Amino acid sequence: MWLSVAFYVKITEMIADIHITEKSFGNKNLIKDIKFSVDDGEKVGIIGRNGVGKSTLFGILTGADKDYTGEIIYRRGTTVVATAQEHHDMGETTVLQYVLQGLPEYAKLSHIIETYPTSMGDDMHKITQYTDALARFDDKGFYQIEEQIERELINFQLPDVAHRPFSTLSGGQKRLVEVIKIMHSDAHLALIDEPTNHMDYVAKQQFIDWMQSAREAMLVITHDRDVLSQVDRIVELKDGGCMSFKGNYDAYLKQNALSTGTQMNEFEMIEKRMTNLKQKIIDYQRLKEKSRNPGTIQKFKRLEMQSREELSELETKEKPTFWIDKESAENLNYKTAAQYGKFKAKNVRIGLKNDESRSKHVLVTARDLALGYGDTVLFEGVDIDLREGEAVELRGRNGAGKTTLIKALLGGSANLDVSNKDSSKKQDIVFFSGELTLDSQVRVGIYEQEVSPTYFDLPLEAAIERMYLDRKLTITTTKIRQLLSDYLFTEGDGQTPVRRLSGGQKARFQLISMLANDPQLLILDEPTNHLDLPSIEELETALQKYSGAVLYVSHDHYFCESLGGAVIKIGAN
Secondary structure: OEEEOOOOOOOOOEEEEEEEEEEEEOOEEEEOEEEEEEEOOOEEEEEEOOOOOHHHHHHHHHOOOOOOEEEEEEOOOOOEEEOOOOOOOOOOOEHHHHHHHOOHHHHHHHHHHHHHHHOOOOOHHHHHHHHHHHHHHHHOOHHHHHHHHHHHHHHOOOOOOOOOEHHHOOHHHHHHHHHHHHHOOOOOEEEEEOOOOOOOHHHHHHHHHHHHHOOOEEEEEOOOHHHHOOOOEEEEEEOOEEEEEEOOHHHHHHHHHHHHHHHHHHHHHHHHHHHHHHHHHHHHHHHHHHOOOHHHHHHHHHHHHHHHHHHHHHHOOOOOOEOOOHHHHHOOOHHHHHHHHHHEOOOOOOOOOOOOOOOOOEEEEEEEEEEEEOOEEEEEEEEEEEEOOOEEEEEOOOOOOHHHHHHHHOOOOOOOOOOOOOHHHOOOEEEEEEEEEEOOOOOEEEEOOOOOHHHOOOEHHHHHHHHHHHOOOOOOHHHHHHHHHHOOOOHHHHOOEHHHOOHHHHHHHHHHHHHOOOOOEEEEEOOOOOOOHHHHHHHHHHHHHOOOEEEEEOOOHHHHHHHOOEEEEOOOO
16 A cells, blocks of 8 residues: 655645545455545535445545555645444443534633643643633634534434433434534534435435535535535546536536447447457458568567557456436437447346236225324324325424334334434334224335344345245245346345445345335335435336335435325424
């Protein structure tokens, strides 16, 4: 590994210059040439297919991963903060303490204010430091910081957690706290990984508002199109490198379609050149054999060698892959569309049945429904009529009772995400009024945010087999291999324990699980979390053609617009 450390003497608009030339895992070269810069205050969305190295990039930028080749140059005095992916040895550290620990200046000033009065005596230097610390503490608003953090925790649907041990929070709750920590970090550059996965639409809008107004530059790994619509630039990682697109998500879609056409033409020229060079090599070999003049023979040898060298260099260039959103792809001209067919990146294949012969009878009914826990009513007055071929969106804030309704519908058997709730206070669902019925004959497919612990320690192939057998469904080795291929898993992935899969890989496993029994009713709980953009589009397209019924919860505005259906408001909105 080599790492060049340098700083800018002259103040410029650029805050970070990033150039990573190699990052490998075993024999797999994940990053080959990633190069881009970040300007002061710039908001940059980082996108790419699951597994291209987005989180790896963040590990390098934070200094946690030093096993790479390249250079990261930060402007002098730049502070970098990042959302943590793992939390170890937290002990009894409270949520409030954890957030405050992420504020270096707060910790420094607090130490001076708390300790100096008993130690400074007549030391004028310490007295000056103490006085300056008091003034600085007030200027930064640190006297009110704890109240601010507690208010923000409430806004993010995390009431009464400020003084709880951080280690007792769920994964979703920890992610929300990480965002709040970033919001108070006062850093120059913030690295934020999938910030909105566990946010409802109100919390997400609060995050977007803060992102737009914050002075910090940001690199945000996200496939949340609502967030991407508000960034200044999008950097897409693919094929070991990256491309930068000025503007937001809509601008990216247009630029991506245009640049894809250019890149496809460039590679086709390379392919034509390779074909030409191969023919030249054959021709030079024949001319050598026919020639009797030593000088001419040497000339053809030299030309053959030059052609072989050029061919060898061109053959190292991997065939690129591209993804163009469906709408843009439909507007491609004939030539470009034909080219795109050759270069289109492989995507998940979601096998939803489109049998139009299915009836339109009611599958889910709710009448004047009120549910809650203990003596607490979460919501009341809910009415639902869901037929085959229809969609219903359950809309409400985290904690309003959307997941509770779904669990009640399924008899409390679903392993649905409850990241906004205190898992230590599990209670039985209480029916306060009304009725809720599910057609007993209907086959149900459930997309759950959390993989069942049953499968955690099983290799992916074994988990798929176990999942099918548990449901008394037929499964073969050939079928498992086909599923792995359809959902973009490699052979190596098949032997990887489920708990070690990435968020995107676990999401694709959940899709396999959801569709195993050819369902007539799909229940989706935030299905776009962790999926990359092409996979989200494939899911949306499949659902639009699906002849069964869909009951879904999503805070993805684009997904809701695509799927449509009746909106049932749950709780206070």
